[in-house]
Every structure is written in C-alpha cells, then in structure tokens.
Amino acid sequence: MVEARYGKFLQDVFPALAQLSPEVEAAEFVSSLFVQPKLFIRVKRAKLTEVLNVLKAAEVVHEHVGEQTIAFPNGFNVASIREIAGMYEIQDLSSQRTQRLLDVVDGAKWWDCCAASGGKSLMLLDLCPDIRLLVSDVRFTILRNLEERFEQAGFKPTSYRQKVLDLSKPVTYLMQGEQFDGILVDAPCGGSGTWGRTPEMMRQFDAKSLTRFTNLQRDILKNVLPFLRSGGQLLYITCSVFEVENEGITSYIEQELGLKKISEQCFLGYNEQADSMYAARFMKP
Numbered sequence: 001m002v003e004a005r006y007g008k009f010l011q012d013v014f015p016a017l018a019q020l021s022p023e024v025e026a027a028e029f030v031s032s033l034f035v036q037p038k039l040f041i042r043v044k045r046a047k048l049t050e051v052l053n054v055l056k057a058a059e060v061v062h063e064h065v066g067e068q069t070i071a072f073p074n075g076f077n078v079a080s081i082r083e084i085a086g087m088y089e090i091q092d093l094s095s096q097r098t099q100r101l102l103d104v105v106d107g108a109k110w111w112d113c114c115a116a117s118g119g120k121s122l123m124l125l126d127l128c129p130d131i132r133l134l135v136s137d138v139r140f141t142i143l144r145n146l147e148e149r150f151e152q153a154g155f156k157p158t159s160y161r162q163k164v165l166d167l168s169k170p171v172t173y174l175m176q177g178e179q180f181d182g183i184l185v186d187a188p189c190g191g192s193g194t195w196g197r198t199p200e201m202m203r204q205f206d207a208k209s210l211t212r213f214t215n216l217q218r219d220i221l222k223n224v225l226p227f228l229r230s231g232g233q234l235l236y237i238t239c240s241v242f243e244v245e246n247e248g249i250t251s252y253i254e255q256e257l258g259l260k261k262i263s264e265q266c267f268l269g270y271n272e273q274a275d276s277m278y279a280a281r282f283m284k285p
Contacts, residue, residue: 010027010030010031011030013030013033013202014026014029014030014033014195014202015202015205015207016205016207016210016242017030019210019242019243019244020241020242020243021241021242021243021246021247021266021278022243022247023266023268024241024266024268024276025268028270028271029241029268029270029276032196032270032271032273033195033196033199033202035196035273036074036075036196036273037074037092037196037197037269037273037274037275038071038072038073038074038093038272038273038274039071039072039073039074039075039076039078039090040065040069040070040071040072040090040091040092040093040096040274041069041070041072041078041088041089041090041091042068042069042088042089042091042096042123042126043068043069043070043087043088044068044087044088044126045068045126047084047087047088048068050084050087051070051084051087051088052064052070054081054083054084055070055081055084058081058083060072060076060081061073061076065093065272067096068096068126069093069096070088071093071273074273078090086152086153086154089119089122089123089149089153091119091123092194092269092274092275092277093269093272093274093275094193094239094267094268094269094274094275094276094277095119095120095123095239095275095277096123097267097277098120098235098237098267098277098279099123099124099127100265101235101263101265101279101280101281102124102127102182102235102281103182103233103281104124104127104128104131104182105128106128106130106131107130107131107132108128108131108132108181108182109131109132109134109179109180109181109182110124110131110132110133110134110180110181110182110183110184111133111134111135111136111178111180111182111183111184111224111227112124112133112134112135112136112184112186113136113165113167113183113184113185113220113224114136114137114167114185114186114187114188114220115135115136115137115142115143115146115162115186116137116142116146116186117142117145117146117149118135118145118146118149118150120184120186120237121133121135121146121150121160121184122149122150122153122155124184125155125159125160133159133160133161134160134161134162134163134178134180135160135161135162135163136162136163136164136165136167137164137165138164138165138166138167138168139164140164143162143164146162147162167219167220167223167224168216168219168220168223169219169223170223171223172226175227178227179227179228179229179232180227180228180229180232181229181232181233182228182232182233182234182235183224183227183228183232183233183234183235184234184235184237185220185221185224185234185235185236185237186237186238187216187217187220187221187236187237187238187245187249188213188216188217188220189213189217189238189239189240189245190205190209190210190213190240190242190245191239191240192205192239192240192241192242193238193239193240193241193269193275193276193277193278194239194275194276196270196275197275210242210244210245213245214244214245214248214249217238217245217249218249218252218256221234221236221249221252221253221257222257225257225259225284228284229284230284230285231283231284232283232284233262233281233282233283233284234253234259234281234282234283234284235279235280235281235282236249236250236253236279236280236281236282237277237278237279238277238278238279239275239276239277240277240278241276241278245278246266246278246280247264247278250264250280253280253282254282258284258285259282259283259284259285260282260283260284260285261280261281261282262281262282262283263280263281264278264279264280264281265278265279265280266278267279
C-alpha cells in the first residue's frame with residue numbers, strides 16, 4: 001500500500017545492505033523488519049512439562065517451538081504467570097539455538113568472557129550444571145545484574161566466579177595463568193540482527209561503527225586466546241547480520257590466531273519472527 005503511493009522504498013530501509021552475510025536473503029530480511037518479533041523463553045529442562053501444563057490451564061496463547069523453547073505474541077507479559085517464576089529465562093530463539101554448536105562435559109572449565117547479564121552462561125549451566133564457570137564483563141553494574149538473574153534462576157554465588165575485565169587490553173596480570181577448556185565470546189557488535197526489536201537503531205547506524213566493532217572483536221579474541229588450553233574450544237557469537245563481523249572475524253580467527261574452525265552457522269530468525277545471529281566453533285591446536 002505504501003509503495004503504491006510513494007514508490008519502492010524497501011531497499012533504503014536497512015543501511016549497508018551490500019555488507020550482509022552471504023546467507024542472508026536481503027529482501028526477506030528487510031521485509032521482516034515490518035513484523036513485530038515474538039517473545040521467546042527458554043524453559044529449564046526439568047520444568048518443561050510443568051510449564052506447558054500451567055500455560056495450557058491458564059489458556060495462555062503460546063507455541064511450543066521445540067526443545068526448551070516457547071513463543072508468545074509480541075508484548076506478552078510472561079511475568080504475569082507467577083506459577084512459572086524461576087522456571088524459565090527470556091531468550092531469543094536464535095540465541096537459544098547457538099547451544100547446538102557447544103560441546104560441554106561435566107567438570108570442564110569454561111569462561112564466558114563477555115557475559116553481560118548472563119543469558120549464555122545460564123544456558124551453559126542448564127546444559128551442564130557441573131562445569132566450572134568464570135563470567136566476566138567490562139561493566140561492574142552489569143555483573144551485579146547478572147548476580148540477581150543467577151539468584152532468581154536458583155544458582156548460588158558458589159556456582160560460578162566473576163571478574164571485571166576490560167578485554168580490549170591484555171589481562172595476563174589479572175588471570176594468573178588460568179587455562180580453560182572452553183571460552184565463549186558473545187562479542188560486542190552492532191546488533192543488526194536484533195534491529196527488528198529496536199528499529200530506531202537503523203536510523204542511528206554509522207558505517208564507521210563497524211570498523212570500531214570489528215577492531216574490538218579482534219582485540220578481545222586476541223586477548224582471551226592465551227587462556228584457552230591446547231585442544232580447547234572457542235565459541236564466537238554475534239547478533240549481527242554483517243559479513244565483516246561474522247565470516248570476516250572467522251577468517252581472522254583461522255588465519256591470524258591459528259585456530260581450526262569446527263563448524264559455523266547463521267541462525268536466520270527473520271522467517272520465524274526472531275532475531276538473526278551468527279556462531280562459529282573453533283579448536284585450539
């Protein structure tokens with residue numbers, strides 16, 4: 001209807017279309033920005049049947065997408081269903097699917113080095129509660145939010161360790177020679193895969209910011225690599241649809257840092273009213 005009156009405009013909605021990752025279908029992706037994304041939750045493995053029964057009894061409109069994922073219409077207040085409090089985490093569908101690339105075993109030592117509010121860490125602990133986990137972020141206030149979220153999820157401070165670290169710089173003196181079996185780098189990025197939820201970001205986007213983010217991503221990866229043991233795995237994740245932040249950084253990890261790529265995947269959520277993300281798993285020789 002809008003095009004009939006004003007002409008073709010979709011190609012001008014999303015900035016830097018030419019820089020999309022090769023797997024992203026530009027027309028479908030841009031069209032999806034005009035559809036409100038759904039609200040997704042990840043239910044604790046042991047609580048899935050109970051949560052589904054509560055939602056059914058309450059006649060709540062929902063969809064069991066598969067595995068531990070339940071979807072609700074955009075804007076639904078899931079916190080209003082008090083009977084399921086503490087049994088779930090709000091987490092986008094694509095974010096949940098990144099765990100498919102993980103290989104986690106009991107007793108392994110993991111570091112979520114850009115933990116933010118801890119969504120990926122909680123996913124790790126749900127997948128394998130007996131890992132030894134370190135979480136870090138550059139922002140102390142964010143880690144305080146993480147503490148609250150972990151407590152609500154039933155994890156005590158003894159279940160993990162935390163550090164405030166600025167990984168844009170070397171941190172050898174703060175890490176005391178630690179070695180990890182796995183490092184999760186949910187990297188700071190432009191967030192373009194989530195702009196369906198925050199469309200105002202498209203107007204604020206500056207192509208120069210991609211250079212700033214890719215430089216930061218390289219610095220973080222370079223500075224965490226010394227703490228990954230030989231044979232250990234690194235999982236690199238972004239919520240970006242731009243090639244320079246995804247496949248471009250993957251090439252840097254392989255060619256400059258010397259890690260072996262095991263697998264990679266674009267989680268394209270635009271046909272499921274979800275975010276789009278990228279993840280790649282590597283092994284250190």
